[in-house]
Amino acid sequence: SLWNPALAPQVTGAGLRVAGTGNFCNGMFVNSQNFATAANNCTPGVSPYGKYIVKAPKGDFAPRFGIAWDPFGKGTTSIRMGYGIYYDQILNGWYEQMIGQNPPYQETFTVNNSGSGTVATTPRLDQPVPTGIPVTAGASLTALNIRSIQPQWKDPYMQHWSLEVQHLLGAKTQVSAGYFASKGTHLIGAFELNEIQPGVALRSQCVANGSSSTLQTPGVATVACQAPGTYFGGSAGGVSSNILDQIRPFRGYRSITVLAPQFNSNYNSLQMMGQRRFTGASQIAVAYTWSKNLTDNISDRSDAPSNSYNIRLDRGRATLDRTHVFTANYIYEIGDFRCGRIAIRIVVHSYYKL
Structure with a gap:
C-alpha cells in the first residue's frame, strides 16, 4: 500500500483532530497543476511507476497449441487436444471513477433558487450560480467513502484445455465426447479494505453517537458497538453501521473499495x-x-x-453454473420446387437467393 500511517492526522482523546496535522492526500496521486495542496493539508505522492498509476506487467506469456491424431489411419476417428492462455484487461471506467469521485477532488455545493423568476436570479446553464442566490459550499464532515485500485497489479488470465474423441459411424453419423476445462487466475474483483474483522464489534465499546467517528474518551459513556442479536443494514430490523466508523482499521474513512486481481475460478465439464x-x-x-x-x-x-x-469462504458454485445442459436442433430441407408451378418456383428461388 502507498498509504503511510505516520502521516495520518493526530487525534485528541476527545476524538478531535489536532489542527495542522495529517496529510489528507496520503497515498494519493494528484494529476492537476492548480491543486492548492497547502491550503487543503494535501501533499500528494508521486507515482513510483512514472506516468502510470499501477505497475503494468510486461511478461505476459500466452501460448496456444492444438493436436489432432488419427489413431487408426482410416479417417473415421480423431483424437484432439488443445491448450491456451488468454489475458484480460481492466475497464478504463474504474480509473475514471477514482479520478472524478474520490475526495478531496470532488466538491459539493447547494444552490437554493430564490423563486423570484427574474433573469438575474434564476439559474441557467451559462450562469449556474447567479447573483443573489444563497450558496452553501463545503466538504462533508462524515466519514469518507473511497475507491481504489491495487497498485501491485497482475493481469487476470484464463487457461483453457480440452481432450476430445470424434468418430464417424457410417457415412452420415458422427459422435463425439470430450473433457473441457478452464481455470481463471488473478480475476478482477472488489473487496472491502476498511472492514472490521468478524466478532470485533461485539467485543468493542463505542460512543453512543454512532454518526460520528469519536474515539473512546475517559469519562464518556460508551455502549457496545454491536448489541448481541442485532445486525447492521438498511432493511427492516437492521441498525445503522455508522457507529462502526469508530473502530475501523482506517479511522476517518468508511468504505474503502479496492479493485484487485485476487480471485479465481474453475470449470470442468464432460461434453x-x-x-x-x-x-x-x-x-x-x-x-x-x-x-x-x-x-x-x-x-x-x-x-x-x-x-x-x-x-476463500465464499468459494462455491457460480451463479451462472448449470450442472446439466441438453440441446437439440434439426434442419429440414423443403426442396426447391423445380417441378412445381412457375409462380412457386419464382418465389422459392428468390428466397434462397436472399
Whole structure:
C-alpha cells in the first residue's frame, strides 16, 4: 500500500483532530497543476511507476497449441487436444471513477433558487450560480467513502484445455465426447479494505453517537458497538453501521473499495454430441454437457466477499453454473420446387437467393 500511517492526522482523546496535522492526500496521486495542496493539508505522492498509476506487467506469456491424431489411419476417428492462455484487461471506467469521485477532488455545493423568476436570479446553464442566490459550499464532515485500485497489479488470465474423441459411424453419423476445462487466475474483483474483522464489534465499546467517528474518551459513556442479536443494514430490523466508523482499521474513512486481481475460478465439464445427416441438407443434432463451475467472486465489481480477510469462504458454485445442459436442433430441407408451378418456383428461388 502507498498509504503511510505516520502521516495520518493526530487525534485528541476527545476524538478531535489536532489542527495542522495529517496529510489528507496520503497515498494519493494528484494529476492537476492548480491543486492548492497547502491550503487543503494535501501533499500528494508521486507515482513510483512514472506516468502510470499501477505497475503494468510486461511478461505476459500466452501460448496456444492444438493436436489432432488419427489413431487408426482410416479417417473415421480423431483424437484432439488443445491448450491456451488468454489475458484480460481492466475497464478504463474504474480509473475514471477514482479520478472524478474520490475526495478531496470532488466538491459539493447547494444552490437554493430564490423563486423570484427574474433573469438575474434564476439559474441557467451559462450562469449556474447567479447573483443573489444563497450558496452553501463545503466538504462533508462524515466519514469518507473511497475507491481504489491495487497498485501491485497482475493481469487476470484464463487457461483453457480440452481432450476430445470424434468418430464417424457410417457415412452420415458422427459422435463425439470430450473433457473441457478452464481455470481463471488473478480475476478482477472488489473487496472491502476498511472492514472490521468478524466478532470485533461485539467485543468493542463505542460512543453512543454512532454518526460520528469519536474515539473512546475517559469519562464518556460508551455502549457496545454491536448489541448481541442485532445486525447492521438498511432493511427492516437492521441498525445503522455508522457507529462502526469508530473502530475501523482506517479511522476517518468508511468504505474503502479496492479493485484487485485476487480471485479465481474453475470449470470442468464432460461434453457429448451426436449428429445425423439425411438426404440433401437435412440433419439432426443433440448435445449434452455435465459441468461444474466454481469461483470465489462472480463479478468484477457488483459483488464482494462476505469476509475480506478470508475470501476463500465464499468459494462455491457460480451463479451462472448449470450442472446439466441438453440441446437439440434439426434442419429440414423443403426442396426447391423445380417441378412445381412457375409462380412457386419464382418465389422459392428468390428466397434462397436472399
